[in-house]
Amino acid sequence: MKVGIIKEGKVPQDKRVALTPAQCEEVLEKYPEVEIYVQKSPIRCYEDKEYEELGIAVVDSVEDCDILLGIKEVPIKELVPNKKYFFFSHTIKKQPYNRELLNAILDNNISIADYEVLTKEDGSRVIAFGRFAGLVGAYNGLLAYGKRHKSFDLKPAHLCHDLNELWIECKKVILPSDFKIVLTGSGRVSNGAVETLLAAGVKKVSKEDYLNQTFDYPVFVQLRSKDYHAKKDGSAFEIKDFFANPGDFKSTFTDFIPVSNMLVAGAFWHPAAPVLFTREDILKDDFKIEVIADVTCDIEGSIPSTLQPSTIVDPLYDYNPVTGKVEEALSSDKNITVMAVDNLPNELPRDASESFGRQMIDNVLEDLFVTNKGVVSGATITDNKKLTEKFSYLQDYVDGKE
Numbered sequence: 001m002k003v004g005i006i007k008e009g010k011v012p013q014d015k016r017v018a019l020t021p022a023q024c025e026e027v028l029e030k031y032p033e034v035e036i037y038v039q040k041s042p043i044r045c046y047e048d049k050e051y052e053e054l055g056i057a058v059v060d061s062v063e064d065c066d067i068l069l070g071i072k073e074v075p076i077k078e079l080v081p082n083k084k085y086f087f088f089s090h091t092i093k094k095q096p097y098n099r100e101l102l103n104a105i106l107d108n109n110i111s112i113a114d115y116e117v118l119t120k121e122d123g124s125r126v127i128a129f130g131r132f133a134g135l136v137g138a139y140n141g142l143l144a145y146g147k148r149h150k151s152f153d154l155k156p157a158h159l160c161h162d163l164n165e166l167w168i169e170c171k172k173v174i175l176p177s178d179f180k181i182v183l184t185g186s187g188r189v190s191n192g193a194v195e196t197l198l199a200a201g202v203k204k205v206s207k208e209d210y211l212n213q214t215f216d217y218p219v220f221v222q223l224r225s226k227d228y229h230a231k232k233d234g235s236a237f238e239i240k241d242f243f244a245n246p247g248d249f250k251s252t253f254t255d256f257i258p259v260s261n262m263l264v265a266g267a268f269w270h271p272a273a274p275v276l277f278t279r280e281d282i283l284k285d286d287f288k289i290e291v292i293a294d295v296t297c298d299i300e301g302s303i304p305s306t307l308q309p310s311t312i313v314d315p316l317y318d319y320n321p322v323t324g325k326v327e328e329a330l331s332s333d334k335n336i337t338v339m340a341v342d343n344l345p346n347e348l349p350r351d352a353s354e355s356f357g358r359q360m361i362d363n364v365l366e367d368l369f370v371t372n373k374g375v376v377s378g379a380t381i382t383d384n385k386k387l388t389e390k391f392s393y394l395q396d397y398v399d400g401k402e
């Protein structure tokens with residue numbers, strides 16, 4: 001079986017890759033019947049020569065491979081008919097901008113397995129980049145604070161060679177001794193952010209101590225959903241109830257506002273759930289938060305100052321609380337500095353790829369090459385020019401009726 005690792009064609013280009021050079025070597029050793037071909041790419045985070053140095057074939061075209069591994073949506077003109085592809089198709093929520101792509105996949109008799117829906121036996125996602133988003137999101141928040149106060153200067157994460165260099169950079173962080181950071185969420189993003197904050201010397205404290213104590217060192221609190229939501233009818237908080245009926249809850253996040261200097265938003269937010277705070281809250285005298293690193297990045301979602309996404313190269317903008325508009329980054333100390341990069345894992349592509357490939361090797365490749373226990377078939381959206389049964393709900397979208 002021939003596996004091709006394609007050159008990413010989407011613009012802006014994604015530097016990540018599904019298997020690192022060392023992981024290709026590992027796969028070849030484990031599955032002697034498999035051949036791997038890497039399509040030449042000038043932008044991949046692992047250079048062609050790093051594959052060649054380990055004896056992995058680097059080629060101009062992977063058109064004669066059986067299985068093609070990518071990351072982001074493959075441009076329609078680059079699709080090779082009659083192949084089995086893996087990539088993030090961003091079609092399963094009927095994203096309008098990818099309807100044409102899904103039609104082209106069907107027309108070209110391509111079978112697409114989407115990483116987003118690859119699940120382990122326990123139902124958890126195989127491929128998720130949340131940890132890296134949290135790591136970099138919190139780092140960018142600290143970087144923003146350093147720039148805002150000209151107190152320290154961190155190298156942008158995307159210019160760091162890898163996570164190790166980012167950890168070393170974290171040692172440059174100097175925060176006021178009474179500094180407080182509120183971090184929402186308890187999942188992958190939030191736990192990634194915890195790693196960065198600890199590496200920067202910020203100590204974790206309990207919710208009660210965060211709200212009621214002063215410290216002579218910078219601290220952060222990590223809030224679970226129940227720590228900043230309450231049932232509107234006064235009954236006890238149940239997480240299942242919150243996930244199922246978010247509209248029945250109110251936010252108690254405003255308790256944290258007067259004592260917090262920075263917010264790192266790392267919790268999933270359901271559109272029916274209450275917002276963290278309103279534009280009016282920002283105008284109040286006790287609103288102390290000056291930097292918001294919004295990893296969740298829901299535009300006009302739970303955080304009113306997240307008016308637009310920002311980019312890796314230009315990660316910050318200002319929110320003017322009086323006008324409610326975006327202004328140039330760091331243009332006034334009366335503004336809030338916002339970080340809302342929506343593709344944060346791409347800032348650490350080597351580490352994100354390493355983690356990606358590890359998940360593929362440990363959870364997917366055996367199923368793909370040997371056993372077929374349904375891992376890949378469960379994530380397969382199209383086969384034989386048709387939607388698979390599980391994804392038949394996309395038919396109206398394919399037909400342009402939705």
Ligand SMILES: NC(=O)c1ccc[n+]([C@@H]2O[C@H](COP(=O)([O-])OP(=O)(O)OC[C@H]3O[C@@H](n4cnc5c(N)ncnc54)[C@H](O)[C@@H]3O)[C@@H](O)[C@H]2O)c1
Nearest residue numbers: 130133185186187188189267268270295296341342343344
């Ligand atoms: N900016 C980026 O580049 C980037 C990258 C990855 C993820 N994200 C976003 O970050 C957010 C968190 O992602 P994650 O990987 O940590 O997710 P996760 O599933 O690991 O954790 C989700 C967290 O949100 C909480 N939550 C609150 N309401 C919820 C609900 N209705 N359903 C599910 N969870 C709910 C959970 O309790 C948990 O703490 C998501 O909105 C995701 O889209 C952003």
